[in-house]
Each structure stands twice: as structure tokens, then as C-alpha cells.
Amino acid sequence: MPNQPNAFDTHDHSHCTTDGLARAEGILALRKQRLTPVRRQTLQILLAEHRALGAYEVLDKLAEAGFGKQPPVAYRALEFLVEHGLAHKVRRLNAFAACMHPETDHAPVFLICRGCNALAETAAEPVRAALDAAAHAAGFTVERTSIEALGLCPKCKVAA
Amino acid sequence: MPNQPNAFDTHDHSHCTTDGLARAEGILALRKQRLTPVRRQTLQILLAEHRALGAYEVLDKLAEAGFGKQPPVAYRALEFLVEHGLAHKVRRLNAFAACMHPETDHAPVFLICRGCNALAETAAEPVRAALDAAAHAAGFTVERTSIEALGLCPKCKVAA
DNA sequence: GTATTTTAGGTTATAGCATAACATAAGCCG
DNA sequence: CGGCTTATGTTATGCTATAACCTAAAATAC
Numbered sequence A, B: 001m002p003n004q005p006n007a008f009d010t011h012d013h014s015h016c017t018t019d020g021l022a023r024a025e026g027i028l029a030l031r032k033q034r035l036t037p038v039r040r041q042t043l044q045i046l047l048a049e050h051r052a053l054g055a056y057e058v059l060d061k062l063a064e065a066g067f068g069k070q071p072p073v074a075y076r077a078l079e080f081l082v083e084h085g086l087a088h089k090v091r092r093l094n095a096f097a098a099c100m101h102p103e104t105d106h107a108p109v110f111l112i113c114r115g116c117n118a119l120a121e122t123a124a125e126p127v128r129a130a131l132d133a134a135a136h137a138a139g140f141t142v143e144r145t146s147i148e149a150l151g152l153c154p155k156c157k158v159a160a
Numbered sequence C: 001g002t003a004t005t006t007t008a009g010g011t012t013a014t015a016g017c018a019t020a021a022c023a024t025a026a027g028c029c030g
Numbered sequence D: 001c002g003g004c005t006t007a008t009g010t011t012a013t014g015c016t017a018t019a020a021c022c023t024a025a026a027a028t029a030c
Helices: A013-030 A037-047 A055-064 A071-083 A125-137 A154-159 B013-030 B037-047 B055-064 B071-083 B125-137 B154-159
Strands: A087-090 A095-098 A109-113 A119-122 A141-152 B087-090 B095-098 B109-113 B119-122 B141-152
Touching: A013 A037, A037 A055, A037 A071, A037 A095, A055 A071, A055 A095, A071 A087, A071 A095, A087 A109, A109 B125, A119 B125, A125 A141, A125 B109, A125 B119, A125 B125, A125 B141, A141 B125, B013 B037, B037 B055, B037 B071, B037 B095, B055 B071, B055 B095, B071 B087, B071 B095, B087 B109, B125 B141
Parallel strands: A109 A141, B109 B141
Antiparallel strands: A087 A095, A109 A119, A141 B141, B087 B095, B109 B119
16 A cells, blocks of 8 residues: 555645546546546545545535536446445445545555544555455355444544 | 354254344343343344344334334334344445344454355454554554455355 | 333334436447 | 447435334332
8 A cells, every 4th residue: 555644644635636536537547437527526525525425415515516416416426436446435324435545455444533534544455364364264255345443533532 | 252153054043043032131131121022023033034134124024023113113123132232233235133142242244145145244353453453553443343245155156 | 009210112204325217418439 | 420338417216214202111219
């Protein structure tokens, strides 16, 4: 995993958005997929915050930006982004978040702060390995995973 | 974890229900909580199958058994069971399943078969440890986890 | 053993999350 | 440019979940 700041660190957030969009363009170009206006705007909305947004929250922002205001508008864009690893669904929250390292890691591990709703992705490999081992012992073949932890980020821990 | 059969093994399933109910009674007695008729029936419904059931599916079965047929009837019973570790919510499926080892393991790891919908709980400790380590590196304190894998169980793998 | 408090169950209503199905428009390619 | 494919817009609906209020049953206090 590249050494990017995680959501809990103070960082120059303007890079998150610009980098994210640039990387998305690169990835989609390779796959001959189009980053259409709605998709681009949707990704930008997710990249703007290090937290998960509900589909209807995204939809409202899309509507403000002049796109359609019916649920499928948001769900389709989100589905596309998830499919291409540019965003993830956070199942615990029924919400979506931009992927912070779309090139490298398609088995995300989420840390969800219940204090400030910040969301960080963290090193998946050791966790994935442990899960694969446990699954293998049961004769089970893992295809997709959701690994999420709810708790307190460093800042909220201090505040508490 | 006691050496019980997991969902993917062939086993005498009648024990699952009777044992599950007996253990629930023991656990709740210690906590001075009541296993009322709806709660008991709900647990029994979940224990009857090694898969996750949607709340409305549980509700239908409760209604058949003579209990109320409004959503809160099912949700309240399910919430109670989850709270006391007798059932779990499977977030990937928005559904509920009986806990297979309610005394010992309150951080379940689920293996969900996409072929037959069977659901197994597996050894949580190593996975939990890896997750805790990753979280700790980010300064994050884990309070609750959801760890779920989607894939193929041994039988469905052969069938495929 | 009856009154009081607490806990649980029932019901109505509504909120929040998600998708099916169909119509229109925009890019792609012969 | 005509037909194909992909994407967007819209209507309608289904599934998941909870708030709020009322009644009943159990625990506890007297």
C-alpha cells in the first residue's frame, strides 16, 4: 500500500480529491470505461469527505449539481464506481465511500469512528490472510469479503 | 471454541435446535433475562436453518405460529437475541442467524455460501487479532466488528 | 395480596435503502 | 448516417427498519 495519509491524520485534503480523480481516469482508461459527468461528480462527492455517504445523500448533492434526482441516478453511478474499485460500500452503514488506494487493494478493511464518522481504510493483507486460513480450514473458498470495525479514532479517543 | 459441527458438515441437525434453546435458557437465566414465547420461537426459527433469515421472513413464521404480524414484533425479538449474543446480524445480507457458540464467541466471522446460502461461523481469534493490530497501528480502538466472507462452501464447490 | 413499577408485546404509521422496468439520449462503429 | 451499445432519466414499487403510542403481563414493593 502506498504511504498515503489515512483519514485520521491531518493532511492536505485538496490532494485527496485531485489525486483520486486522476487515478480514476487512469484506471478507467486502461479498462476502456468512461468516467462520465455523473460518475465523475459522484466520485468527487465521495472524495470530498473521509466518511461514508448514504446513497440519498449523494443523490441530493448530485441534484444540486444539476443531475437527475431519482434514486437510480445515484445508485447506478455508485455501482459503477464500486465495480471498478473506485469506491466501496460500507455495509455496517449502508453507505458508500471513495476508495483510498484503487490500484492496489480490492479487499478493504474499514475503521469506522463512531465519534466523528471518519472512515479509514487500513492494511488488509494480514487480516485477509487470517480470514483465508480460517475459511480454508472449513473447506470454504473466499471470493469477496467485508471486514469492518466500529470504534474510536485517535482524536475522538482523546476527546472522550 | 467447542468442537461442534459447522454448517457445512453433515450433522444431526435436531441437536442444533435443542442445544441452542437449552444454552439460551442457561445464558439468559444467569443474566436474569426472560426467554419469552416470541423470543423462544424466534430463536427456534433461526436455529432451524444454517442460513441467515430476513426479518420479514422471521416475521412471517412468527405470524404462522400465532404471534403478531407487524415488523416490530420480529425486530424486537431479534434485537434482544443479538444483544444477548444468541443471534447475529449478517450485514452483507441484512439478515439474522442464530449464534452457534453463544457462550464463547462474541466477535463472529461468517462464511456465507453464495451457492446454497449456508452460513457458518468460524474461528474469530486470529482474524480479530490481525484486525486489532492493523487498527492499533492507526491509533484506532476497535469496539465492534463485522467480518464476513462470501464464497463457496465445500459442497457447492464440488457441484460447480 | 394488591398497588406500583418495569418489562414486554401489539398496532399504526412512517422513514430509509434499493431496484425493476421502461423511455430517451448520447457515444461507438460498421 | 444507420444501427448497436452504453448511459441517463423517470415512474413506480419493494424491501428493510424504527418511532410512537397503547395494552398486557411480570416483578417488586408495600
